[in-house]
Amino acid sequence: MKSTADHATLAEKFNRDEERVDWHDGALWWIRQKRDRSANLTPQWEELREAASAIKSNVISNLHDYLVQFEENLTKNGVKVYWASDAEEHNQIVYSILKAKEITQMVKSKSMLTEECGLNEYLHERGIDVINSDLGEYIQQIDNEPPSHIVLPCIHKKKEEIGELFHEHLGTEKGLSDPTLLTRVARKHLRNVFLTRRAALTGVNFAVAETGEYVVCTNEGNADMGAHLSEVQIASMGLEKLIPERKHLGVFLRLLARSAIGQPITIYSSHFKKPRPGQEMHLILVDKGRSTLLARPDFRDSLKCIKCGGCMNTCPVYRKSGGLSYHNTISGPIGAILAPNLDMQQHADLPFASTLCGSCSNVCPVKIPIHDQLYKWRQVIVKEGYVANRKTFSMKAMSLTFASPDIYRTAGLTGRWILNYAPFAVNNKFNPWYKQRDMPESPKQSFGEWYKKNVKENNKDA
């Protein structure tokens, strides 16, 4: 679902219901606090982050070799390997695998990548029905809405709203909003889905180059249920999901769930390596902008991301604007640095949807300097011409003012004169500052003027 409105506009809409903003903010802050407690209980937490970051640096510096090694081992294990340069190619590959087996129904889990690729829509147009089996994603799917968070896809929905959706789509009793009861209903429904689907697609959390296995981390066990019952198992992964050796998993598995939701480890960390007798396993390695990102030295560290969503939970802008305001599958701070690489024009607003407070970089388990990259994306976006001319003009005026002490003095005088004698010029609805904030009171003189009058000694520059 593409949207034409920018983050500020969508966030303003989200903020019209302040009670909901408070509730959303509180829910995510609670998760941030769980993350803090869990990090504080883990020995050498900061060293773990450092180690994870260093391992990922090694991976992105040697990506070619690890990919070749991974492919060799996959093939040895009996897994069929595909390479897709973009979403279209990825979707075609999935379709061709399913078509060859005359499969018209597939169950899917743990894959933001296929969300990004628009796989469900692509397959639907070709007569193949896909069901997202992660509960949160399932809820988003029946509501025909994209996920608002990569780990908590329907965190923006209240339980009553989910109850309403279930009433409409699954025939539950009207007004039922007890999460346990609703989950039971979804579980029963999905159980039937698992039993009847011949094909299952999962994402990949970590792919081990050394062994050719891949690991999928879930709390619901749905990835396993889908994979174990399927005759065709497909995995889609971005090129960056590699780690060199199996022993490195210990670092990442300790960080992932703690950073995500403050849980020591996901309930299931499932290793997939070889097809069962009679089963087919396929793995698609997807580029989709990764190699372009690798070629941008200022931004390539964002390939380290393990998609924990910690930056979203801590980001005050995310908490108070909602994930859907980012109009991108991956929202929040990490989405804002990944999206411009894919389509700078479409996502030119996202790096500006931040105060650059830096909290995201501090929670990031692989130490991506997210807020520095936001700053750098702003420079690139302006240079490439993706900001309004009006802004360029006012920036030119500002740069001229600050480059000249004389113009600066006059501008300051005028500015304060306006604040004192003509507040109507600024205190109006066309001034976004004034909409919910008073203007600062204007002092009679600036510090510079005061200093000139009052300080004689040490005043050789004046």
Place this chain on the structure above:
Amino acid sequence: MRVALFIPCYVNQLYPSAAIATLELLQKLAVDVSYPAKQTCCGQPMANSGFEHMAQSCNDLFIENFSGYDYIVAPSASCVLHIKDHLHSHADEDAATEIRGRIYELVEFLTDVLKIEKLDARFPHKVGMHQSCHGLRGLHLAQMSELVAADFSKPQHLLNMVEGIEMVTLDRKDECCGFGGLFCIAEEAVSVKMGKDRITDHTKNGAEYITSPDLSCLMHMEGILQRNKSNVKIIHIAEILNSSVTQI
């Protein structure tokens, strides 16, 4: 020790009392401080908006004004961080590097350079400390809540020397106020909501004043406080540290 006082543009124009307090405080501590008259801005408003390339003449002027001093001190964490991270020069990079290493935010200058252990100040009020993000996560004026690391706070260390002050404990000790430079205009709704929520944390915990080493955060919160006719006031940390026993 020759110290140049850098008073950022908006502090100069809108909050001269904080600048005067900074100057007086440094003078009380026997620092040889002067104010280069031709200073304007650190260039951050342009750079944070993506127009870093237009800030060069502003940078050159900064270098011209502030070269040759032992230290440059400013009552604004955000502007100091910007200079430290982004001041460069095509003409004289050595001079830019020199300045990046010599500029200090007021609090860190007092704790790290002057290493003061006592102050003659009195402020008998309940005060909430707003950690500016640039002071906290940029200049490391205090420990960041996200990290697993030993706690410390340079502003708190100084405020502990002030007689009569009572600090309030906040629910979220280092959350952003939502000012964010031009973010406060471009993302007005989120910016104001963040500011309101920060203020509520201070007021519900009993603060009469909100203080910070950054006036930009305070200016934003002051706008919201005044619109809502609140009695809670903002005050720059320099004004608290400079509030002498006789003044009150």
